[in-house]
Amino acid sequence: MKIAIIGAGAIGGLVGAKLALAGEDVTFIVRGANLDAISRNGIKLVSAEGEEQVARNVKATDRYDEAGPQDIVVLAMKAHQVEAVASDVPKLFGPDTVVVTMQNGIPYWYFHKHGGALEGTPVRSVDPSGTVAAKIPAQRVIGCVVYPASELIAPGVVKHIEGDRFPVGELDGSASERVNSVSACFTGAGFKAPVLDNIRAEIWLKLWGNLTFNPISSLSHSTLVDICQYPPSRELAAAMMREAQAVAHKLGIEFRVTLEKRIAGAEKVGKHKTSMLQDVEAGRAPEIDALVGAVVELARLTETPTPHIDTVYSLVKLLARTMEDQRGRVKLHEIAA
The missing domain is CATH 1.10.1040.10 (N-(1-d-carboxylethyl)-l-norvaline Dehydrogenase; domain 2)
Structure with a gap:
């Protein structure tokens, strides 16, 4: 699958490296020292035991249009950093592209397909201007909760400390074909990614x-x-x-x-x-x-x-x-x- 990882920090680097090592077509959307390091050397993953693996079959760019349409887009930055990239994310969309959100806390899409009196209510604390919801429609989102701990120890080098769970789920709780596809992709990379009916x-x-x-x-x-x-x-x-x-x-x-x-x-x-x-x-x-x-x-x-x-x-x-x-x-x- 074609997978774009937006952000190659501790979690984005871990996810992208493992997916690439499993044979997926991974592109990192990064800037600065990380862009230079990954472009030259690929991304290095250091296990908790000190074993090193290098995924050289990855691409890195700071241009979303250069990456082109993807099957999966992984948003791997902190919640307050998403608005700055939201307008560029649609350049990665094809007709069926899904977005896996890996932010901690209450997500901007929380009340989409929530039901009840608050259905569709925006969460202004995490999306003050509404830009994120407008540019990254909740209809494309697969929710995800991040449990692993890792650390970016140098540009293009990630140390995995512990944990491998990335539970995923549709916002309406359904066991759709696309959420099962995301789960299978993550599982193939060595993660535990159960499909939950209440993400x-x-x-x-x-x-x-x-x-x-x-x-x-x-x-x-x-x-x-x-x-x-x-x-x-x-x-x-x-x-x-x-x-x-x-x-x-x-x-x-x-x-x-x-x-x-x-x-x-x-x-x-x-x-x-x-x-x-x-x-x-x-x-x-x-x-x-x-x-x-x-x-x-x-x-x-x-x-x-x-x-x-x-x-x-x-x-x-x-x-x-x-x-x-x-x-x-x-x-x-x-x-x-």
């Missing part, structure tokens, strides 16, 4: 932890185990999760694990810095609105009070604005004795 429930399950631990860690500069083992922050996380659960329940979502089990799972990860904390330390714009702001928006739509989420959202948004205004980053440094 939104899986999105909420992952988001349940992300919307709490990411902002708390970025504000406190603490790891997952630190947050879970310090009683005040553990209770704050639990309070935010209870509020999110109330929102989800009003939208017809049931969680298949308990709140305490979800917190315990985060605690077991140990001294891990969340992606939002890593962004704050590196001076990158943190992924706030898809993870937290969209939940606040859905809370208002469902008339659900979320005082703890609202407070944390306000604080982390202020942190992001301060970093942007001062062109700075925030990182703790050990004080010499």
